[in-house]
Structures are given as C-alpha cells and as structure tokens.
Amino acid sequence: MEKLSSPKRTKEIVNKYGFRFSKSLGQNFLIDENIIYKIINGAEITKDDTIIEVGPGIGTLTQYLAEEAKRVLAIEIDKSLIPILGETLKDYGNTEVINTDVLKVDLKELVETKLDGERVKVVANLPYYVTTPIIMKFLEEEVPVKDIVVMVQKEVADRLKAKPNTKDYGSLSVAVQYYCEPEIVTRVPKTVFIPNPNVESTVIRLKVLDNPPVEVTDRKVFHSVVRASFAKRRKTLLNSLSFGNLGIDKEQIKECLMACSIDPKRRGESLTIEEFAALSNTISKIL
C-alpha cells in the first residue's frame, strides 16, 4: 500500500473518514517523505529513543517515528482524528495516542506514568498557533527532554536561534537559549503540506543543555528582566526596565546596570545572555 506521506493516500484517508481540516487547530499535514526523513535524521532517532509527538494528525510522521524509535507517545487534541489514527497506527505496537490538549496536560506526570520517566525526544510538525507555548511548556515544566526537533514557522525559527544585535533577537531567543542550543535542520516550502499553509516553514533542533549556559539566582526575575528589556525596543534599557514593574525604581535600576558595567543607554537587543544573567542576579539581591 502507498505510504501515508503520498498526497493520494492522505486524500483517500481524509475522504474515507469525512475529515475536515481545521485552520484554527493548525492542521497542515505533511505529504513529503524527504522532509519527514530530514526531521527523523535531524533528531538522530535510534531504537533507544522514546518520542513524544505533539499533534500526530492522521499519523504520517508518527509511522516513521514508530519504525525508527523504541516507542512513541502521540498527543492529539482533535477527537475526530482518533479513529483515523486507530487505523493508520494499528500495526505499531510501540505507539500510543492520547486525545488531549498538550497545553493542559501534566507532561512531567505523563512521562512518569506512561514512559517510565525516561528522557524523551520531542518530535513534531507543530500547530503554528501555539508553537511558543508548547516549546516553553516542555522546557519550563522540567519535563525530562533531551531534544526538541520541530517544524515551526520560518520567522519563529529565526527568532529562536537569533543572536544579539539582530532584528530577530528578542525575549524568546533568550528564554529558549537559556535551556537549549538551537540549530536549523532545514527550510521547508509551503508545497509539502495539505492544505498549503500561508507561511514558509523551518525544521529546528533545540538540543537541551545539561546545564544552563549562565547561572541565574532567581529564574522568575531573570525572565521578567528579559521581557521588560525587549518590551520597548526603541527605548534605552534604563527606560524599558523602568516600565517593567520590576519592583525597584529608576535610580536603583541605574545602579544595578552600572554595577554590571552595562551602559544604561544601551538597548535590550544588544545584551548577551551573560549580561542578562548578571543584571538579573544584581537586581534579585535588592528585591
């Protein structure tokens, strides 16, 4: 039988079940085996790997994951896809599908109860309307993850891997680079999906670091400082931070900046992650 990754087979399955694509759930299904292999190779999947896939759709990528990995846990929000997945994944005994919203589930507990607490790889063609919350949930909730290899909107990938003093560098870049080392796997055209999305895509690998690249005494303060620094991109750091509800006044912010040898007239986008860490640690001390 033709593989699910062929456009013909995808259309057959979709028609057989009378499935209707939901734009609001970000449903763009992959129909290109080359791209699927780029994802699989980018994640360096072996028979030792346990995979969490977010949004299996009709199970196209899932079948390839199931063949390469030890086991796969797929989390799908759309109830109408569950019977389809029952058919397309019936021959893969190492695969389980859960019908739930990935943003509402306790991922740490899920790994504990369903995957014996093993360190997982997250591999997915993500729904673009919730890309950032999904990635940040895996990172911030201390889920045991070693790698995240995901298809995202091109602009989001550019932001995830951006360095200081570039237009794409922002709070998302710093937040993600606190946990991971990002690397672009491949750019992806619109034509490899049914239906075609309106945007270009990119597969990105976020290799989760064993330890953060900087020491931060209070992660909450660190994230607040980073967010405030980028909130008003045209303003100086001193002004941006003064509007940031950090719980200290402008004069104190200036003193903290000076204590870290950071010129208050600089802009947030010029600060390295090391400077953000030094600044937030100094601010933490006086809070």
Ligand code: SAM
């Ligand atoms: N993996 C399939 C593929 O590559 O062909 C489908 C990918 S499609 C871009 C995104 C999938 O995520 C859809 O199946 C959609 O229903 C599912 N989805 C959307 N929001 C979700 C959520 N909050 N939790 C779990 N799955 C979600």
